[in-house]
Amino acid sequence: MSPPIATPRSRALGFGLRTARLARGYGLRELARATDVHPAELSNWELGLRVPKMEEVALLLGQLRVGLAERNRLLELAEHAREPNWLESTVAPEVAAHAEFERAATTVFTWQPILMPGLLQTEDYIRAVVALPQRTREEVERLTAVKLARQERLRGPDRLDYTVLLGESALRRGFGGPAAMAEQLRRLLTAMNRENIGLRILPATDHGHPGVWGSFSILEFPALPPIVFLEQYQGCAYLYDDDQVAAYRAAIGSMTSLALSEPDSAQLLREVIGELEA
Structure with missing residues (x-):
């Protein structure tokens, strides 16, 4: 398992995923069950300590019915989440x-x-x-x-x-x-x-x-x-x-x-x- 990273992009991705989850009224465990993700893993994604794969991000965004503009923003963050600094x-x-x-x-x-x-x-x-x-x-x-x-x-x-x-x-x-x-x-x-x-x-x-x-x-x-x-x-x-x-x-x-x-x-x-x- 890769070490925690918590780069600026990974944290922004995590914050965006958490905001989307709360906006739809999902609890963390409830969303984890709905998407077949372990709750601890989902928590690490929301903290930015781990980076989900692109297909995992897409799965979460689909379950949460995230709008197109925000969906594209979060997918772009996921694609570059491991880069240490960010312009x-x-x-x-x-x-x-x-x-x-x-x-x-x-x-x-x-x-x-x-x-x-x-x-x-x-x-x-x-x-x-x-x-x-x-x-x-x-x-x-x-x-x-x-x-x-x-x-x-x-x-x-x-x-x-x-x-x-x-x-x-x-x-x-x-x-x-x-x-x-x-x-x-x-x-x-x-x-x-x-x-x-x-x-x-x-x-x-x-x-x-x-x-x-x-x-x-x-x-x-x-x-x-x-x-x-x-x-x-x-x-x-x-x-x-x-x-x-x-x-x-x-x-x-x-x-x-x-x-x-x-x-x-x-x-x-x-x-x-x-x-x-x-």
Whole structure:
């Protein structure tokens, strides 16, 4: 038997299979009986620890009556599930792997040099960021609704632990205008009072640090290796290799040492809010 893998793709496949199962109201053992699969094997598939064969995935998707678009997405994931890292093209946000990873993670660290952290964005700020000229009003509203729904992961008994390192430049970009930015910064201040959220600001500096190359997040999972997430305009990448993850962990340490304390970060937020409201 091959060793557990839990690559980003295998986990995305597993999360998608579990989501489809729950959407049809199947218990794990019930679906295992219906498809003649051992329950432990099905559990390993849903965790991403094992990769089912293509015909096994097709059997599950048929039993669960999965729609064509999602069926094709999951079959493509199964075909490449053993590849360690992953460059994902832009897909519909409802099925984006990153949303699935957030739901399964216990802890997320994110560095954001330019934009507000996604799980703390206000509705007006989201609209201002996603309202690109080529998007219709319906697309903007759909993207806004999806992003707001993802923020539920910060609430509830199994809420995500969310640690943010935010570049000072992000505070001074006027997405949506002064009133919307002031509201957004007040949202950050409020969030800093919650036990599961930590936020510190990295001041603008002439000193080089790993964060100048762009935003990144590290997602931690129970009993599974972490994943590094890199987001770009037309896609995103997931890194799984131990050395790469270790390099991003080291980057967190060096950047955090340059950041303001939480009380000083809160004071800076209040000062910028004052400037916006003057």
